[in-house]
Amino acid sequence: xxxxxxxxxxxxxxxxxxxxxxxxxxxxxxxxxxxxxxxxxxxxxxxxxxxxxxxxxxxxxxxxxxxxxxxxxxxxxxxxxxxxxxxxxxxxxxxxxxxxxxxxxxxxxxxxxxxxxxxxxxxxxxxxxxxxxxxxxxxxxxxxxxxxxxxxxxxxxxxxxxxxxxxxxxxxxxxxxxxxxxxxxxxxxxxxxxxxxxxxxxxxx
Amino acid sequence: xxxxxxxxxxxxxxxxxxxxxxxxxxxxxxxxxxxxxxxxxxxxxxxxxxxxxxxxxxxxxxxxxxxxxxxxxxxxxxxxxxxxxxxxxxxxxxxxxxxxxxx
Numbered sequence: 636x637x638x639x640x641x642x643x644x645x646x647x648x649x650x651x652x653x654x655x656x657x658x659x660x661x662x663x664x665x666x667x668x669x670x671x672x673x674x675x676x677x678x679x680x681x682x683x684x685x686x687x688x689x690x691x692x693x694x695x696x697x698x699x700x701x702x703x704x705x706x707x708x709x710x711x712x713x714x715x716x717x718x719x720x721x722x723x724x725x726x727x728x729x730x731x732x733x734x735x736x737x738x739x740x741x742x743x744x745x746x747x748x749x750x751x752x753x754x755x756x757x758x759x760x761x762x763x764x765x766x767x768x769x770x771x772x773x774x775x776x777x778x779x780x781x782x783x784x785x786x787x788x789x790x791x792x793x794x795x796x797x798x799x800x801x802x803x804x805x806x807x808x809x810x811x812x813x814x815x816x817x818x819x820x821x822x823x824x825x826x827x828x829x830x831x832x833x834x835x836x837x838x839x840x
Numbered sequence: 841x842x843x844x845x846x847x848x849x850x851x852x853x854x855x856x857x858x859x860x861x862x863x864x865x866x867x868x869x870x871x872x873x874x875x876x877x878x879x880x881x882x883x884x885x886x887x888x889x890x891x892x893x894x895x896x897x898x899x900x901x902x903x904x905x906x907x908x909x910x911x912x913x914x915x916x917x918x919x920x921x922x923x924x925x926x927x928x929x930x931x932x933x934x935x936x937x938x939x940x941x942x943x
Binding site for chain 2: 640651
């Protein structure tokens with residue numbers, strides 16, 4: 636068995652424990668700086684693009700919507716690739732909970748698409764449509780963040796969920812086109828603040 | 841186990857790495873054998889040997905399931921294993937710094 640059965644000195648033991656903890660943290664746990672950073676950039680830039688491209692009624696034009704849509708798709712890809720990669724091979728009760736919470740996202744978003752489809756086929760128009768089209772998916776994000784944060788005991792994620800709910804409430808009351816600016820500054824800013832706080836936490840450890 | 845004696849099941853380089861890794865799993869998740877092997881950079885045979893010793897001591901469980909069509913083994917620390925590891929880390933800490941200051 637050779638080296639394997641060697642008994643380490645207390646200092647070596649401590650170094651081994653420390654190294655393995657770091658290894659697990661760096662390879663198996665989700666890096667919130669990456670996730671919140673991607674969403675902060677997507678919301679921060681995407682919503683500003685929609686605001687700048689909004690017409691007199693406050694509805695965003697094709698260019699603004701395309702920039703926003705592209706950034707959101709990029710953030711979704713980053714989220715899936717990163718979290719799947721880190722959670723790969725994890726099982727047990729935590730693994731099952733992770734998989735179910737992961738499945739809740741596409742289910743909720745597909746549902747919002749059906750609601751949008753129904754709205755458009757009924758011929759709904761005007762600024763009200765812009766408010767609902769923005770609020771519905773954002774509320775999904777807010778609720779799932781609060782639920783996931785509560786489930787994992789992740790206070791920052793829970794509070795970020797509340798922050799997003801507050802942001803989307805303010806943005807909806809303000810209405811287009813300033814709705815998009817509120818989303819960019821408070822929503823995008825909230826995500827970036829989450830990423831920054833996570834970064835400071837990691838440096839302190 | 842009496843006072844200062846270190847648990848011989850954990851106090852060996854390779855098994856300490858295994859137990860320290862399993863104790864740090866996010867949200868107490870279990871982990872597949874191949875992912876654990878990759879994380880520890882050990883050979884499959886070597887890891888199996890140590891896992892068997894940990895399993896015999898009641899510190900680790902290995903659960904075999906079928907996913908899709910292939911068998912998958914999940915490894916996890918038992919509550920007894922976690923308690924033993926916590927006792928071990930407390931002993932190591934006091935050996936490094938007998939004054940009781942956090943190491």
